[in-house]
Amino acid sequence: MEESKKQILAEAGINVTKALNSFMQMEPMYEKFLNKFCLDPSFENLEQAVEVKDEDLAHLSSHTLKGISATLGMEKLYQLLLEQDNHFKKHEFEAGYDMLPQIKEEYLKMIEAIKK
Amino acid sequence: MLQNDLSAMTLEKGTILIVDDNELNCEILSIIFSVHPIIIASNGKEALDVIRKKKGELDAVLLDYLMPQMDGLTFLEQVKEEKLLSRTPIFLITSEEDDTLAAKAFKLGVVDFIKRPLSAFIVQKRVESIIELYQTRAILEKLLEKETKKVRDFGRGLIKTIGAAIEDRVKDSRVHSHNVRALSRILLTKSEVGKNLTHQEISEVLEAISLQDIGKLSQDSILHIDSDHPNKEQQEEISERSKKAIMLLTDLQKVSHFKPFQFARDLAEFQKDNMEGHYFSEKIGHQEIPLWVQGVAFSSMIDSIIANSGKSGKEGFSEALKRVEEGEFGEFNSHLLKAVKENLDELQAVYG
Numbered sequence: 001m002e003e004s005k006k007q008i009l010a011e012a013g014i015n016v017t018k019a020l021n022s023f024m025q026m027e028p029m030y031e032k033f034l035n036k037f038c039l040d041p042s043f044e045n046l047e048q049a050v051e052v053k054d055e056d057l058a059h060l061s062s063h064t065l066k067g068i069s070a071t072l073g074m075e076k077l078y079q080l081l082l083e084q085d086n087h088f089k090k091h092e093f094e095a096g097y098d099m100l101p102q103i104k105e106e107y108l109k110m111i112e113a114i115k116k
Numbered sequence: 117m118l119q120n121d122l123s124a125m126t127l128e129k130g131t132i133l134i135v136d137d138n139e140l141n142c143e144i145l146s147i148i149f150s151v152h153p154i155i156i157a158s159n160g161k162e163a164l165d166v167i168r169k170k171k172g173e174l175d176a177v178l179l180d181y182l183m184p185q186m187d188g189l190t191f192l193e194q195v196k197e198e199k200l201l202s203r204t205p206i207f208l209i210t211s212e213e214d215d216t217l218a219a220k221a222f223k224l225g226v227v228d229f230i231k232r233p234l235s236a237f238i239v240q241k242r243v244e245s246i247i248e249l250y251q252t253r254a255i256l257e258k259l260l261e262k263e264t265k266k267v268r269d270f271g272r273g274l275i276k277t278i279g280a281a282i283e284d285r286v287k288d289s290r291v292h293s294h295n296v297r298a299l300s301r302i303l304l305t306k307s308e309v310g311k312n313l314t315h316q317e318i319s320e321v322l323e324a325i326s327l328q329d330i331g332k333l334s335q336d337s338i339l340h341i342d343s344d345h346p347n348k349e350q351q352e353e354i355s356e357r358s359k360k361a362i363m364l365l366t367d368l369q370k371v372s373h374f375k376p377f378q379f380a381r382d383l384a385e386f387q388k389d390n391m392e393g394h395y396f397s398e399k400i401g402h403q404e405i406p407l408w409v410q411g412v413a414f415s416s417m418i419d420s421i422i423a424n425s426g427k428s429g430k431e432g433f434s435e436a437l438k439r440v441e442e443g444e445f446g447e448f449n450s451h452l453l454k455a456v457k458e459n460l461d462e463l464q465a466v467y468g
Contacts, residue, residue: 022144024236029147033140040140063182064138067211070233071140082213089214 001027005116009034009073012113019073030072034114037072040065043107050097058096059088069110077106130175130247131155135163135191136209137183141232145178145209148236149243160186160194167200174204175247179226181210181217189217192224201225203254205246209234271374272323279326282333292419293326298466299415300325306462307455309411320376321408325416327380328387330364331357358388382409410452417445422467430464 006016016030023030042065049058066081080103087096131153134145146154152175157163160183167174181188188208195201208221211232218229227246230239283289304310304318313321346354365381368374386409421436422428437456440448456463 018233021235021237022233024148026147033143036140042138060182060184063211067138067180067232068140070211071144073233082211 001031005031008113008116012109013074013076014110014113015073015075017073019071022071034072037068038111038114040068042068043104047100047104050100053093053097055088055093058093059085062088062096065107074106074110077103077110080106129153131170131173132243133157133163133166133170133174133177135160135177135183135188136180138180141180141209144234144236148234148240149178159183160188160191163191164194164200167195171200171204174201175251176243177201177204177206178243179206179208181208181212181221189220189224192221192226196224203250205243205250207243207246209239268374271372271376275323275327275376278330278333279323282326282329285332289329292416292423295419295466296412296415297322297325299418299463300412302459302462302466303411303415303452303455304408306459308451309407309455312406313408317375317379321379321412324376324380324383325412327365327376328361328383329357330380331360331384334360334364355388358384362388382406383412386413407449407451410449411455414448414452414456429468433464433467 046061
C-alpha cells in the first residue's frame with residue numbers, strides 16, 4: 001500500500017497500523033478488504049431496516065457493520081455503531097434509528113477515503 | 117516407554133470450523149488458520165449440521181455471537197444439550213464488550229472469549245495453544261487407557277493363576293467354582309441381585325469367586341467338608357481360613373487397588389461371619405449384606421448342597437432349592453429368592 005494512500009486513510013480517521021494487526025501485516029489483503037467494504041451490503045441493509053423499522057435486521061446489520069469497522073480500523077464509525085448496537089440491545093430502537101444520519105455521514109467519509 | 121509412545125503420536129492439524137455470517141471475518145480467520153482445513157458456517161444451525169457430521173475431525177470452533185437464524189449462545193446451548201463437542205474447544209470471537217455475555221458463554225462451555233478487532237498473532241497463539249492442549253490431553257487419555265488395560269490384564273492373569281492354585285488344593289473345587297460362577301452370573305446379570313454393580317464389576321465379582329478361598333493356600337491340610345451342616349471343628353477351620361483370606365486380600369487390594377481383590381474380600385468376610393454363626397446361617401438374609409454377596413453365597417451354598425446330596429442334574433437342583441425354601445438353612449433375603457424363582461429354568465440348566 002502506498003504511503004499516500006495510508007495518509008488519506010489516516011486523515012479520514014482510519015487507524016491503519018492497528019488494523020494491519022488483524023491482517024498479519026499483509027497490506028495487500030487489508031487493501032482488498034477495504035475495497036470489499038465498499039461493496040458490503042450491511043450499511044444498505046441497515047438503512048432499509050431503519051426505514052421500515054425492522055428491529056431484528058437493524059440490530060443484525062448494525063452489529064455486523066460494527067465488527068467490520070473495528071477490524072478495518074474505522075474507529076469513529078465503530079464507536080457510533082457500538083452506541084447504536086447498545087441502544088438496540090436495550091430495545092431502545094427509536095434512539096438507535098435516530099443515529100442513522102451520523103452513521104451515514106461517517107460511513108460515506110470512509111467510502112470516499114477508500115476510493116480516493 | 118510412555119514417553120516413547122507419546123513422542124510417536126504426532127499432533128495433526130484437524131479442521132477448524134468458523135461460524136460467522138460475515139465474509140470479511142471468515143476470510144481473515146481462514147488466513148490466520150490457513151495451516152488447517154477450514155469449514156465455514158454462516159449461522160448456528162449450519163454449524164450444528166457440520167458438527168453432527170464431522171465432530172471427530174474438528175480441532176476447534178471459532179464462533180461469532182450475533183448471527184441470523186441461530187446466534188452463538190443458542191448454538192452453545194444446543195451443543196451442550198446434545199453433548200456434541202466435549203473434546204473440541206469452542207472460542208467465542210466477537211466485537212461485543214459485554215462481560216455478561218462472556219460469563220454466559222463460559223458457562224455454556226466456551227474455552228476462551230476473544231474480542232474484535234483481532235490481533236492475528238495473538239488470536240493464532242491463543243487458539244493453537246488450546247488446540248495443542250486438547251490434543252495432548254486426548255493422547256494422554258488414550259495412553260492411560262492402554263496402560264490401565266495392561267495393568268488390568270496383568271491383574272486378571274494373576275487372579276486366574278491364584279484361582280487355579282486354590283482350586284488345585286481341594287478335590288472337586290474346580291467344578292464347584294465353575295458352577296458357582298455360572299449360577300452367580302445368572303443372578304447378577306438377570307435379576308436385581310446385581311443392580312448395584314456395573315457390567316464391568318459383575319465380571320470382576322465372577323473373577324473373584326475362587327479368590328475368597330485364598331486362605332487355603334497357607335493351610336498344610338484341608339478338611340474335606342461333605343456335610344450341609346459342618347461340625348464345630350469344620351466351622352472353626354473355615355473361619356480361620358476366611359480370616360487369613362481377609363488379611364491377604366486386604367494387603368493385595370492395598371498395593372494394587374484392583375477391585376476383584378476387594379470383592380473377594382467381601383465374600384471372605386461374609387464366609388467368616390457365617391462360620392461364627394451357622395454354616396448357612398440366617399445372616400445370609402441380613403439386609404446389611406450387599407445383595408450381590410448374598411447372590412454369590414447362595415450360589416455356592418446351593419452347589420454344595422447338590423454335591424453333598426449325591427444327586428445330579430435338575431433333580432438335584434430342585435431338591436436343594438426345596439430344602440432352602442422349607443427353611444432348613446435359615447431365613448433368606450426375599451429379593452434373592454424372588455430372583456431365583458424368576459430365573460429358575462436358567463439356573464437349573466447349569467446342572468444339565
